[in-house]
Amino acid sequence: IHIAIVLGTRPEIIKLSPVIRECERRDLPYTLIHTGQHYSDELDSVFFDQLELPEPDYHLDVGSDSHGAQTGKMLAEIEQALLDVEPDVALVQGDTNSVLAGAIAASKLPVEIGHVEAGLRSFDREMPEETNRVVTDHVADYLFAPTDTSADNLRDEGFDESRIHVTGNTVVDAVHQHRTLATEKSTILDDLDLTPREYALLTAHRAENVDDRARFADLLNGVERISTELGVNIVYPIHPRARNRLDEFGLDVPSCIELIEPQDYLDFLDLEQAATVILTDSGGVQEEACILGVPCVTLRDSTERPETIDVGANRLVGIDPDAIRNGAVEMADVATDWENPFGDGNASKRILTALCQSPADDQQVIQ
Ligand code: UD1
Ligand code: UDP
Structure with missing residues (x-):
């Protein structure tokens, strides 16, 4: 064949x-x-x-x-x-x-x-x-x-x-093949001066969120409220689509959100593994958070990964700022012993x- x-x-x-x-x-x-x-x-x-x-x-x-x-x-x-x-x-x-x-x-x-x-x-x-x-x-x-x-x-x-x-x-295959390597080889936490469990990781690039000025602003606002509520900073490796929209819309990024370049796979896995909570509109990141045992909050109105919600690893909150904050506060405290459904x-x-x-x-x- x-x-x-x-x-x-x-x-x-x-x-x-x-x-x-x-x-x-x-x-x-x-x-x-x-x-x-x-x-x-x-x-x-x-x-x-x-x-x-x-x-x-x-x-x-x-x-x-x-x-x-x-x-x-x-x-x-x-x-x-x-x-x-x-x-x-x-x-x-x-x-x-x-x-x-x-x-x-x-x-x-x-x-x-x-x-x-x-x-x-x-x-x-x-x-x-x-x-x-x-x-x-x-x-x-x-x-x-x-x-x-x-x-x-x-x-x-x-x-x-x-x-x-x-x-x-196959994302499970990829995570299994790289998570130990990520822990051993990645220096990203030191490079960014991050302490495990004392920061939240954000990715947002989905067209329906970042191409709409009001939705993108609400999303950033909600993430800022998480920072205040949980007392953590937010790291945001920003996809070029989102970066372009931020510039175009002239949106201010709250100072608690550190924008960094998109990361390679080992550095990104390391950032995921050590985060206290992951905030995302990505499909793959919802899955990886669930596989790695890190609570996830999904900044969308729907998800095609309902398994992550069913096992208690993920919460769908949309982009309303209060809903984002409340979802993250609840997820930051959940037991992370769910089964990986993937x-x-x-x-x-x-x-x-x-x-x-x-x-x-x-x-x-x-x-
Ligand atoms: C695409 C997928 C999305 C997926 C994402 C993964 C579609 C419809 N969308 O979205 O489902 O989640 O990839 O990351 O297929 N750009 C660059 N460099 C690049 C590629 C894109 O700067 O290498 C910028 C360009 O300004 C481009 C914009 O990003 O216009 C969007 O790129 P595009 O491939 O159309 O969609 P993504 O948002 O990447
Ligand atoms: N990813 C990465 N570096 C980053 C952000 C994401 O390596 O800075 C990886 C992540 O581990 C996952 C995949 O990219 O495996 C998810 O891709 P993306 O969010 O772009 O697309 P989606 O899954 O939403 O289609």
């Missing part, structure tokens, strides 16, 4: 890194196609270097644009790459425009599609990511659902059981085993 792995953004590089390593371990032929949706070093090459990933075979350099223009460019270029490579399967991960383009391109070619992190639903069609998930799932042949909850979402939409594989989330860290093995059992490759030895 020959697998084309399509990726383009920070979370896809991180969450597909265990899958790439597993292809290497099994000596499976694969082709890496990078759309170039993320291109700044701190969102892209820093992860290839630190996670020791191979150079992409194809770099499509699409860059930033409106949804339609960006997805359209990727679609045309991924199609060319797939025609060139003729893989058996194209593998995509998550819910970005790169995922949508990879899935649609493959769907019109004799190439099967595997969707890693299938079946997540926020049930909020206003989010571009929700459209990307729904469309990708519906053209995919292999639906790699991380949990029973995500598999149930697929069943509710009428998917045939034979397409659904509950694998766990699997045992062998998701990438299960994904490759399922792909190797495909009719395209009956001869493949199953490991």
